[in-house]
Amino acid sequence: MVAGTFVQIGLLPNTHWLDGVIARNVIGEIKVDEKGETNIKGIFAAGDCTTVPYKQIIISAGDGAKASLSASHYLMNVME
Numbered sequence: 049m050v051a052g053t054f055v056q057i058g059l060l061p062n063t064h065w066l067d068g069v070i071a072r073n074v075i076g077e078i079k080v081d082e083k084g085e086t087n088i089k090g091i092f093a094a095g096d097c098t099t100v101p102y103k104q105i106i107i108s109a110g111d112g113a114k115a116s117l118s119a120s121h122y123l124m125n126v127m128e
């Protein structure tokens with residue numbers, strides 16, 4: 049007899065639309081370096097959809113701040 053079930057959701061990132069554009073791992077997480085930059089210069093990613101470990105709100109928020117600062121630095125250097 050089954051007393052109950054537990055459905056775990058939210059494990060697979062919705063990144064299929066990046067197929068052939070941005071490098072991802074086998075489960076579809078976008079590969080990023082320590083600055084949040086992807087394999088394409090000037091394109092950054094953050095949060096649960098990336099390879100950064102531990103999917104938690106505070107980690108995603110920090111990652112978002114990091115990726116946006118990296119994007120800002122990138123733009124400042126490009127425009128110099």
Ligand SMILES: Cc1cc2nc3c(=O)[nH]c(=O)nc-3n(C[C@H](O)[C@H](O)[C@H](O)COP(=O)(O)OP(=O)(O)OC[C@H]3O[C@@H](n4cnc5c(N)ncnc54)[C@H](O)[C@@H]3O)c2cc1C
Pocket residue numbers: 057058059062065094095096097103104105106108
């Ligand atoms: C059931 C469950 C319970 C959780 N409990 C906790 C908890 O107790 N504490 C905790 O810290 N973390 C918890 N988490 C994890 C936490 O929710 C995530 O780490 C956090 O929400 C990730 O934030 P994010 O901005 O990276 O992604 P998300 O919050 O997933 O935001 C991504 C957004 O992008 C949108 N999107 C997706 N594809 C596209 C597209 N192609 N175009 C435009 N928009 C798009 C989505 O609709 C979504 O609004 C839980 C997660 C789940 C699934």
